[in-house]
Amino acid sequence: MVIHLNVSGNGKFAGHSTNIESYSVQEDSTPVSPADSSGGTGTVSITVTEDAASDGSILLLNDDIVLEDSVKGTTSGSVNNVVSNNGAVSMSGDSRLGILNATRYIPAHSGTIETAVLHVLDVAGIASGIFI
Numbered sequence: 001m002v003i004h005l006n007v008s009g010n011g012k013f014a015g016h017s018t019n020i021e022s023y024s025v026q027e028d029s030t031p032v033s034p035a036d037s038s039g040g041t042g043t044v045s046i047t048v049t050e051d052a053a054s055d056g057s058i059l060l061l062n063d064d065i066v067l068e069d070s071v072k073g074t075t076s077g078s079v080n081n082v083v084s085n086n087g088a089v090s091m092s093g094d095s096r097l098g099i100l101n102a103t104r105y106i107p108a109h110s111g112t113i114e115t116a117v118l119h120v121l122d123v124a125g126i127a128s129g130i131f132i
Contacts, residue, residue: 001122004017004067005017005048006065007065007069009060009062010059011051011056011058011059012046012054013054013056013057013089014048018046020046020047021047023047025045025080026044027042038121041096041098042095042097044077044095046091047090049087050084050087061080061081062078063078065078065079065093073095076118077094077096077098078087078093081093096126100121104124105124106119107122108125117132118130
């Protein structure tokens with residue numbers, strides 16, 4: 001099993017993209033009933049070795065991350081919490097699917113289900129990293 005963490009932004013952590021001590025991904029879903037506001041979009045938590053520079057790891061806050069596990073798949077999101085403790089940095093964030101929790105008007109679509117899903121994702125600002 002190979003695990004990679006790619007970070008887009010200003011933050012950094014010691015080592016390379018495979019220097020991950022542990023991680024967890026929790027999936028969630030939104031109910032199909034419009035009257036039910038429970039549910040969510042999922043979170044990712046990752047622990048890595050802290051960067052030696054005093055300000056390197058704290059800059060991970062708000063960075064975009066892509067966690068790739070060769071067995072379990074890929075999760076994308078953004079970091080919204082960073083905690084440093086004894087040389088380890090724990091960060092957590094929300095799945096990028098949270099972008100879909102918005103009220104938008106999308107006109108009727110004519111075409112395949114694939115093109116309809118791609119159009120909805122594009123309206124939400126998700127245009128890359130999609131595998132159907």
